[in-house]
Amino acid sequence: MKVHVATFGCSANQASAEVMMATIRNLGHELVSEKHADVVVLNTCTVKYSTEQKILHKIKELGEKGIEVVVAGCMPEVQLDDIIRNNPDAHILGVNSISRIGEVLNSIVILGISSESTSRQALHVFSHEPEGFINVPRFRFNSNIHICQLSQGCNNACSYCIVRFVRGPLRSFDPDPIIEDIRQGVAEGCREIWLTSQDNAQYGMDIDLRLPELLKRICDIPGDFKVRVGMMNPFSVLPILEELLDAFEHNKIYKLVHLPIQSASNDVLKRMNRFHSIEEANRMINSFRDRFDDITLFTDIIVGFPGEKDVDFMKTVEWVKDYRPEKVNISRYTPRPHTKALEYRTLDSRIVAQRSNELHDVCEQVQITVRKNMMGWKGRVFVSKEAKVKGLMARTSSYKPVVIPDSNAIPGSFYEVEIFDATPGYFLGRVIT
Incomplete structure (x- = not known):
């Protein structure tokens, strides 16, 4: 199957998404963009009302399009009724159950094979204790x-x-x-x-x-x-x-x-x-x-x-x-x-x-x-990853963000830089050593 994972919220949710994506891929399914997906996994956050409403709209919209939906993350634990109200066919994966994403996908495969049947039972998987959060394969958003x-x-x-x-x-x-x-x-x-x-x-x-x-x-x-x-x-x-x-x-x-x-x-x-x-x-x-x-x-x-x-x-x-x-x-x-x-x-x-x-x-x-x-600051930075804008993202020892626009620097390495400009979100620096 073609599967898309959309994740919301904190870095803990991001880590859970990486674990689920690795499992999905290792089971032989293909990770794709939402518009090409047979199944969309929504790794949800419920801290803010605005985020909750955005997710509920997405749950309903995908169901109306006939796309299989798996709702994971925080919302199933406290807002299960809201999820089902918006999409009665949504599959549910509790916040402690990320290691069991394969069970849900297997259930969807079986449902697809028996699609001629008029009966349908969405799978709800909950675990009391957290399992599969560490020492498991990852499909990382950033390899570094x-x-x-x-x-x-x-x-x-x-x-x-x-x-x-x-x-x-x-x-x-x-x-x-x-x-x-x-x-x-x-x-x-x-x-x-x-x-x-x-x-x-x-x-x-x-x-x-x-x-x-x-x-x-x-x-x-x-x-x-x-x-x-x-x-x-x-x-x-x-x-x-x-x-x-x-x-x-x-x-x-x-x-x-x-x-x-x-x-x-x-x-x-x-x-x-x-x-x-x-x-x-x-x-x-x-x-x-x-x-x-x-x-x-x-x-x-x-x-x-x-x-x-x-x-x-x-x-x-x-x-x-x-x-x-x-x-x-x-x-x-x-x-x-x-x-x-x-x-x-x-x-x-x-x-x-x-x-x-x-x-x-x-x-x-x-x-x-x-x-x-910080203008004119010179010092040692750690180049951590590709920047969202053109260039590389580096961090000072105090985690201040410095984008190096044009450089042959290698992520995972230290460099001496000089800060020469800034945007609202980050500094701009050039390698001087």
């Missing part, structure tokens, strides 16, 4: 990047978050298989390792090993590669802060810290059921900046959370101006099923939109300042 998922689930209870209902409580994967998974990725030519989960700093809370020790073991793997540590919640970082700072000293680890504050108002954080104050988050950021001069800060902010007053929002605006994060993922709050915040009274959508636009403008001004400060 290996995504390693450290765990499944989360022990937090943020009042707006639907993902904890999808993926369940924290289940950290054993460290030895993780090390072997990354070792194999490096052996296959990957030179950039992305560590992903719902909260990387929670890793090991349920087993006898925490993230800093795992990072040290990863850095001991032989080879010339760099490690990107994904999102870590501030309240999960706090108990391991000093050990984490020590682990980040290794030159294989990008000096990038992704700490989602979500709001700079403690009143809003309390309603969000976040287990940190803005003062604690600031202390962590300052600790990283005191230790590493060139640390890059990413954060996430939810605008318009129920009960957010003007004064709360302005605290967040001032925080962005003061702490100057290089990247801010801004989300307009939308209610999600099953969450505590669904009970709260939402703000006027016009207020939410206005605040979102204002914060975007502030972030853009902050980023302009960062870009100006």
Whole structure:
């Protein structure tokens, strides 16, 4: 069969898509674009209402065209009724069941052979425990990047978050298989390792090993590669802060810290059921900046959370101006099923939109300042992959993106470059050594 896999959402979902695509190909099926597909696998995300609605429309549209649909990822775990309402014939693959994609495809083949029958039974496959996430073949989106998922689930209870209902409580994967998974990725030519989960700093809370020790073991793997540590919640970082700072000293680890504050108002954080104050988050950021001069800060902010007053929002605006994060993922709050915040009274959508636009403008001004400060910078970069635009994508030691437009540089290698220009999304550099 001809199969297309469309994936939405986070890097963990991207890793799952790579695993499923490898299985699909190894079973003898052909990976194709959507317009040529007999079967479309939708690897879904349900964090945002807008993404959910886009996917539900796609599920319905494909069914009306007579194309077989497999709905995988997060949505089947919490929105199965919505999926079936839009396409009763859709096959379902739960978030823990990516290794069982072959069962679904075999069922579709059998349905095709017996198509003369008027009866039809879509297959629904769910697994309680996560299987097949590491130490399995991959069909990578980028041959130079290996995504390693450290765990499944989360022990937090943020009042707006639907993902904890999808993926369940924290289940950290054993460290030895993780090390072997990354070792194999490096052996296959990957030179950039992305560590992903719902909260990387929670890793090991349920087993006898925490993230800093795992990072040290990863850095001991032989080879010339760099490690990107994904999102870590501030309240999960706090108990391991000093050990984490020590682990980040290794030159294989990008000096990038992704700490989602979500709001700079403690009143809003309390309603969000976040287990940190803005003062604690600031202390962590300052600790990283005191230790590493060139640390890059990413954060996430939810605008318009129920009960957010003007004064709360302005605290967040001032925080962005003061702490100057290089990247801010801004989300307009939308209610999600099953969450505590669904009970709260939402703000006027016009207020939410206005605040979102204002914060975007502030972030853009902050980023302009960062870009100006980098003009003429010279230093060592790691060329990680082909850029989406013409040229190669390189990263500084603090993960700042530098596109080298015209070069014979080789992905997976280090070069000395000079930054000579910038766009809203990346710097432009030339190789000087």
